[in-house]
Amino acid sequence: MRLSGIFLALTMAMGIISNPGFDKAIERSVGTRVTISFVGDCTISTNQGGASQGSLNWYAENYAPTYFFEKVADVFLEDDFTVANCETVLSDRSLPKKDKGEGTAFWFVGPTDNAKIFSSSGVEILSVANNHAMDYGTQGYKDTVSALEAEDLTVLERNEPVYLEKNDIKIGMVSESLWYSGQEKALCQSVKDMAENSDIQIVYLHGGTEGLREPESWRVSVFRKLVDCGADLVVASHAHKLQPIEEYNGGTIVYGLGNFCFGGNRYPENRTAIFRYTFIKRDDGTANTWEVLPCYVYTGSSNNWQPALMEKDDPNYQKVIDFMNGKISSPV
Numbered sequence: 001m002r003l004s005g006i007f008l009a010l011t012m013a014m015g016i017i018s019n020p021g022f023d024k025a026i027e028r029s030v031g032t033r034v035t036i037s038f039v040g041d042c043t044i045s046t047n048q049g050g051a052s053q054g055s056l057n058w059y060a061e062n063y064a065p066t067y068f069f070e071k072v073a074d075v076f077l078e079d080d081f082t083v084a085n086c087e088t089v090l091s092d093r094s095l096p097k098k099d100k101g102e103g104t105a106f107w108f109v110g111p112t113d114n115a116k117i118f119s120s121s122g123v124e125i126l127s128v129a130n131n132h133a134m135d136y137g138t139q140g141y142k143d144t145v146s147a148l149e150a151e152d153l154t155v156l157e158r159n160e161p162v163y164l165e166k167n168d169i170k171i172g173m174v175s176e177s178l179w180y181s182g183q184e185k186a187l188c189q190s191v192k193d194m195a196e197n198s199d200i201q202i203v204y205l206h207g208g209t210e211g212l213r214e215p216e217s218w219r220v221s222v223f224r225k226l227v228d229c230g231a232d233l234v235v236a237s238h239a240h241k242l243q244p245i246e247e248y249n250g251g252t253i254v255y256g257l258g259n260f261c262f263g264g265n266r267y268p269e270n271r272t273a274i275f276r277y278t279f280i281k282r283d284d285g286t287a288n289t290w291e292v293l294p295c296y297v298y299t300g301s302s303n304n305w306q307p308a309l310m311e312k313d314d315p316n317y318q319k320v321i322d323f324m325n326g327k328i329s330s331p332v
Contacts, residue, residue: 031282032167035079038204038275039307040237040257043132043264044068044117045088045110048097056263056305060114068261069121071308075274075293076122080166083156083173084260085206085237086126087133090114091143095136106264107135112147117261119151125164127156127175130206130238156204159186161194169281172198178207178236184222188229195230199286200279205236208256212239213323213330215255220246227251232288233277241269244326245292252277252290259297266302271295271331273320274309294320 044056051057059067069076076082088108089095097107118126126148134141148155156162156175164171172194176187187203194201203226208219215223223234227249235254236243243256258272274293280286294310294317297303310317316331323331 031280032169033278033280034081034166034169034171034200035276035278036171036202037075037079037082038235038254038257038277039082039084039260040272041087041130041206041240041259042084042118042261043087043108043259044114044261045090045108045263047106047108047264049109057110057114059305060110060117065113065116065120068117068305069123069307071299071306072274072295073121075276075309079122079276081125081164081171082123083125083127083204083235084118084123085130085204086118086128086144086148087130087206088114088263089132089136089140089144090147091136091140093139093143095140098135098137106132108132108264109136109140110263112143112150115147115151115153118148119153123153125154125156125162125173127204127206129156129158129175129177129204131177133177159190161190163194163198169200169279170198171200171202171279173202173204175204175206178205178219178222181218181222184225184229187226191226191230199281200232201230203231203234205234206238208236208238210239211241212256213241213243215243219255223253223255224248227253232279235275242271242273242320242323242331245275245290245324246326252288260295260307261305262297262303263305268297268303269332270297271316271320272297272307273324292321292324 046055046057090112161174174190191201233252237257239256242258246253259268262268272295276291278289296308299308320331322328
């Protein structure tokens with residue numbers, strides 16, 4: 001059963017959305033809280049496993065695993081959980097590529113040691129429900145899951161709910177690779193099942209059309225249906241660009257977090273964000289808060305595979321916040 005109480009969608013540190021009642025709600029709060037950070041696509045590998053000088057796989061061979069997230073690790077380490085999309089195969093085998101038919105295609109793969117990029121910097125939960133998880137077939141998929149689990153990381157597979165607990169708060173989370181309307185039916189059942197065993201229900205999705213700054217109408221409909229059937233929070237990625245946030249029927253929808261650590265392109269669009277969500281549980285109800293932390297995908301002249309927090313006085317900082325809140329049409 002979904003918890004009742006106060007739903008407050010705002011930021012604590014960034015002031016993205018203000019609510020004059022929030023400070024008082026926090027002051028009288030004598031309950032517990034859990035904070036979860038979400039980021040988008042982490043392609044911690046190179047197309048077809050290449051390791052030429054300067055590629056992500058080359059960096060992984062020549063730099064410590066902590067290099068990749070060192071500019072955001074403080075955020076990941078201070079929260080309770082960090083969730084990311086592992087959009088690659090991790091395998092030490094020589095595996096055949098999956099046939100993707102004609103046209104431009106990419107097959108991302110890196111060594112299993114690349115899983116340490118996540119575990120060394122405070123990422124605890126990885127989704128493998130995406131369009132690159134099967135780039136090297138079933139064996140590649142199994143190797144990926146095994147590599148992540150070997151680092152004590154929690155893996156979200158397609159529509160398989162996972163339960164977490166922290167500070168006496170039970171969290172239900174489910175992930176899916178979402179490509180068409182109708183998939184929400186099975187997900188809705190998972191959300192309802194999770195509600196029987198958790199205080200908060202979260203859906204983490206991957207799918208849609210690449211390159212869009214606004215979500216397609218069918219995805220808007222699907223995401224809202226998930227909130228209608230009980231999801232407190234729906235977060236998505238895949239478009240390689242940020243997409244706005246919506247408050248709907250007591251739930252929060254993040255339509256797209258874009259790329260985060262993206263090994264597939266030397267010049268991806270250089271805007272991303274960390275979405276940080278806090279759930280507060282009290283005897284008299286619940287409260288939810290969120291904030292957006294604007295980031296760059298890379299900090300070199302070209303992709304150096306190292307996302308970084310923007311400084312507040314950076315002119316791009318406010319652009320990202322305004323875009324995520326629907327005030328402007330582009331964060332760039």
